[in-house]
Amino acid sequence: MVNKVFNENNISLNKLSEMMSANPAKLLGLNQGLIKEGLRADLVIVDPEQEEAIDVSKFVSKGKNNPFDGQKVRGKIIMTIRDGRVMYDVKGDMQ
16 A cells, blocks of 8 residues: 555555544544554554565465565555554564
């Protein structure tokens, strides 16, 4: 999404976050999707300048089927946080 929406269509990361988090949460009546005190801390930290080729063999997920395997993209996930706990850290420092 970062590559296709943010980079290729010049949409801001704030707008992308709104489209992928805040709006779906609002539609489902969930009190989340925003960075705000009292809400669940679910975050994806992205370096929008870092480039690399997608390599499904490096995926942490068991799901390896990806039509973009081998494609070079800009925007790398650095860390994911779910309910305040680090679930993935590119440095390998996971709780």
